[in-house]
Amino acid sequence: MFIRNADCMDHQAVEHLVKTHFLAEVYAVATLRSFSAIHPLYKLLFPHFRYTLHINTGGRRNLFGPEGALSKSSLGYEGLTELMRRALSETTYSSLCLPENIIARGLESVPNFYYRDDGLNLWNIVNSFVKAVVGYYYPSDSEVRKDTELQEWICEIFTHGFLGNTASEFPASFDTVEEVIKFITMLIFTVTGQHAAVNNGQFDYYSWGPNESLLLIKPPPTTKGQSSMKTILETLPDVGDTVSFAAMVWLLSAKYTDEVLMGEYPDERFQEPAAKQMMKKFQAELSDLSEAISTRNLQLEIPYTYLNPTEIENSVAI
Numbered sequence: 675m676f677i678r679n680a681d682c683m684d685h686q687a688v689e690h691l692v693k694t695h696f697l698a699e700v701y702a703v704a705t706l707r708s709f710s711a712i713h714p715l716y717k718l719l720f721p722h723f724r725y726t727l728h729i730n731t732g733g734r735r736n737l738f739g740p741e742g743a744l745s746k747s748s749l750g751y752e753g754l755t756e757l758m759r760r761a762l763s764e765t766t767y768s769s770l771c772l773p774e775n776i777i778a779r780g781l782e783s784v785p786n787f788y789y790r791d792d793g794l795n796l797w798n799i800v801n802s803f804v805k806a807v808v809g810y811y812y813p814s815d816s817e818v819r820k821d822t823e824l825q826e827w828i829c830e831i832f833t834h835g836f837l838g839n840t841a842s843e844f845p846a847s848f849d850t851v852e853e854v855i856k857f858i859t860m861l862i863f864t865v866t867g868q869h870a871a872v873n874n875g876q877f878d879y880y881s882w883g884p885n886e887s888l889l890l891i892k893p894p895p896t897t898k899g900q901s902s903m904k905t906i907l908e909t910l911p912d913v914g915d916t917v918s919f920a921a922m923v924w925l926l927s928a929k930y931t932d933e934v935l936m937g938e939y940p941d942e943r944f945q946e947p948a949a950k951q952m953m954k955k956f957q958a959e960l961s962d963l964s965e966a967i968s969t970r971n972l973q974l975e976i977p978y979t980y981l982n983p984t985e986i987e988n989s990v991a992i
């Protein structure tokens with residue numbers, strides 16, 4: 675129970691808030707500040723920031739503020755802030771790139787690991803889309819070096835998002851087309867698939883308090899054999915806190931009516947037929963992946979649905 679409690683706080687504060695919501699906000703603000711609206715990367719990225727500033731503004735008030743739901747966690751508001759501060763200082767560029775993350779954690783051959791399997795397929799689909807679009811607008815590395823808007827954008831992200839931390843190995847400038855492709859793949863994957871993976875299962879895992887609780891009232895036991903049903907019940911939060919946490923995860927896992935799914939671009943920003951064709955191919959590949967995941971899930975006792983493209987939004991919006 676105590677390990678699950680620590681996992682819950684790490685999941686909410688670090689994996690969910692810092693590494694998807696707040697990074698998405700950094701990318702969104704840098705995009706708005708650095709690129710003109712006719713820049714091809716603005717056109718490519720802008721749809722991936724829909725509602726991100728709105729949900730984060732609301733989240734800072736209702737979830738993560740001093741009075742928010744997360745402040746009722748075992749660590750409290752100040753503890754969670756410290757956890758997030760340390761997590762950001764230890765976050766590396768490589769850890770946000772799924773193929774490298776999986777290898778670094780030695781998870782390549784763990785069986786039945788659907789987050790890895792679906793996530794890597796999704797990463798590759800995003801990567802080939804980004805490669806096509808970026809390659810079309812930047813035929814050579816010198817185009818990348820000459821683009822002052824692009825260089826300002828990545829410098830803002832490095833300076834204000836990663837606080838200039840060179841140990842993170844985040845780029846502060848771009849020299850090659852390849853570097854731009856990798857960064858934008860990471861960005862789009864983070865705000866679509868990675869956010870869905872850490873967001874969409876919240877109600878499944880947290881709605882039944884004893885499975886994983888944000889708050890435990892008592893400290894962990896220090897002697898074996900001393901726990902009983904009585905001490906377990908004394909350790910769990912009361913009905914009011916349990917219900918308000920369940921309500922929060924219900925809200926955060928809910929579907930709403932005007933969502934835009936991954937790969938859908940309802941506003942036509944690109945006029946070039948080549949770019950429109952790339953989007954069509956991207957959508958077709960996402961649809962194929964969705965079909966493959968649905969077929970695989972028929973064989974599973976507990977289907978893994980979080981990375982099915984039909985369940986992934988195009989931006990961090992909830």
Ligand SMILES: [Fe+2]
Nearest residue numbers: 690695873992
């Ligand atoms: Fe979220």
